[in-house]
Amino acid sequence: MKLLEFPHSHYCEKARWALDYKRVPFAPVAIMPGLHMLTVRRYAPDTSVPVLLNRRQVVQGSGAIIDYLEQHYPEPSLTPADAGERRACLDIERSMDDRLGENIRRVLYDRLLAYPDFIRHCFTHPMPRIKQWSFSLFYPILRQKIHQTYVISAARVDRARREFDAAMSELEKKLGAQHYLVGERFSRADLSVASMLSLLVMPPEHPFPWQEIPDPQARRFYDEYRDHPVYGWVGQMYREHRQR
Ligand SMILES: N[C@@H](CCC(=O)N[C@@H](CS)C(=O)NCC(=O)O)C(=O)O
Incomplete structure (x- = not known):
């Protein structure tokens, strides 16, 4: 496979x-x-x-x-057997794939496309040197294309930040004193939300070798969430459930 x-x-x-x-x-x-x-x-x-x-x-x-x-490969299962829990789980997954996943991508590309070395590391790890070198040649064109596709405009970036923040608050409420988003077991809802936030938390269990964020404004975005309860929860999900 x-x-x-x-x-x-x-x-x-x-x-x-x-x-x-x-x-x-x-x-x-x-x-x-x-x-x-x-x-x-x-x-x-x-x-x-x-x-x-x-x-x-x-x-x-x-x-x-x-x-x-x-x-x-049904075992171990990632989807609750109970129909209501299953629905809740899939709803969270779909909603957060968009509200966290799409929005964080827009916010980060807006700041980080200006750093070709950082982007080259993200886009060419673990490829051979020749590919890393050729990437640098076509990056100026790719940068424009990514900007048009994902960043779009300053207004869209502002909206993405607000939507991302609202999704984080909603998750905080949903989690409350619970360990998992749905029911008593780790499910695809937890896995999806933690994955969408891996770009923010950069957990050590994640297989990608993260580099320091080069942009001061992007670093402020990261700092804003460092003490957020959902940020801590993502780290916990990775420590407890991200075996490799
Ligand atoms: N809804 C899709 C989203 C996948 C997605 O947006 N992938 C991006 C990378 S983060 C991609 O492949 N972008 C390039 C393209 O669409 O051609 C999923 O859950 O897999």
Whole structure:
């Protein structure tokens, strides 16, 4: 089994964590953002990663990959057996994939695209030097494309910050004194939310070798959340459930 991925991506981390959690052997295949379409479109209808390849089967998207794993590798389960809990779990996953995942990406790209060395590390780890070098050549074009696709405008970035913050507050309320988001067991809701926030928390259990954030304004964004209860909870989920 192979996982086409961007190693730093929070959606890829979600799929990878589910594979590791279920102890399904797989080979991660890091592909370079920008050129990834050439590889991904050979297998899948959309250009996005993660994509899971299992012999002739192709599964695209982190949620679809968890569905697939739940079906073929049911134990340990990531989805509650109770119908109400299952619905709650899937609702949190879908909502937070967007509200945390999309918004944090917009906020961080807005500041970090201006740092080519930092982006090169994120986009080309663990590729050979020649690929890292060639990345630098086409980065100016890629930077524009990423800005158009994900950052869009200052107004959209402001909105993303507000929506991200509202989602964090909602999660704080939801967790209250609970250990898990739904029921008494670790589920795909916890795994998804913690993965979406891996870009913020950068937990040591995450397989990506994080680098220091080079931009002062982005660092202030990180600092704002360091004492947030959900930030601490993410660290806890990683320590307790992110085996590799
Ligand atoms: N809803 C998708 C989102 C995946 C996604 O946004 N992937 C980004 C990387 S973080 C990507 O592949 N972007 C490049 C593209 O879409 O061509 C999922 O859960 O897998």
